[in-house]
Amino acid sequence: xxxxxxxxxxxxxxxxxxLQLPAYATEHSAGMDLLAAIDGELVISPMKxxxxxxxxxxxxxxxxxxxxxxxxxxxxxHGIFVLNSPGTIDADYxxxxxxxxxxxxxxxxxxxxxxxxxxMVFASYMHVSLDVVNxxxxxxxxxxxxxxxxxx
Numbered sequence: 001x002x003x004x005x006x007x008x009x010x011x012x013x014x015x016x017x018x019l020q021l022p023a024y025a026t027e028h029s030a031g032m033d034l035l036a037a038i039d040g041e042l043v044i045s046p047m048k049x050x051x052x053x054x055x056x057x058x059x060x061x062x063x064x065x066x067x068x069x070x071x072x073x074x075x076x077x078h079g080i081f082v083l084n085s086p087g088t089i090d091a092d093y094x095x096x097x098x099x100x101x102x103x104x105x106x107x108x109x110x111x112x113x114x115x116x117x118x119x120m121v122f123a124s125y126m127h128v129s130l131d132v133v134n135x136x137x138x139x140x141x142x143x144x145x146x147x148x149x150x151x152x
Contacts, residue, residue, distance in 0.1 A: 008059065010058050010059075013037070019055060034056075040112075052099045065122070069118060071118060080102070080105065082101065
């Protein structure tokens with residue numbers, strides 16, 4: 001059964017201040033942009049990671065998750081990635097959303113207050129049961145992985 005992920009409650013924390021709530025950049029955007037809720041600036045040196053606060057806590061509906069993903073422009077232009085992308089915010093987590101940013105670029109990168117640093121995508125999920133068996137069913141692909149279906 002697909003769950004309805006609409007109607008997510010959001011709590012603005014003290015450091016959120018006058019920032020804008022996460023929003024979809026275009027009519028068909030899948031992800032909402034998350035902003036850095038920091039005072040001043042934060043420099044991320046090459047090959048370093050930081051946890052950037054967003055100033056928000058959310059109540060994700062049961063049966064849904066919020067996935068935290070990199071922004072393509074930051075990744076392509078500066079080598080800035082969400083380190084555990086996609087990160088998951090579970091339905092029972094009520095703490096501040098913090099974004100783990102990693103600088104895989106060659107130069108220092110400066111994060112400033114209000115900068116769009118990540119995307120948040122909501123998705124439903126299901127719990128499954130694991131059934132131990134002695135043999136798995138056969139498929140054409142079999143155990144082929146890591147490029148076994150073609151290089152391109």
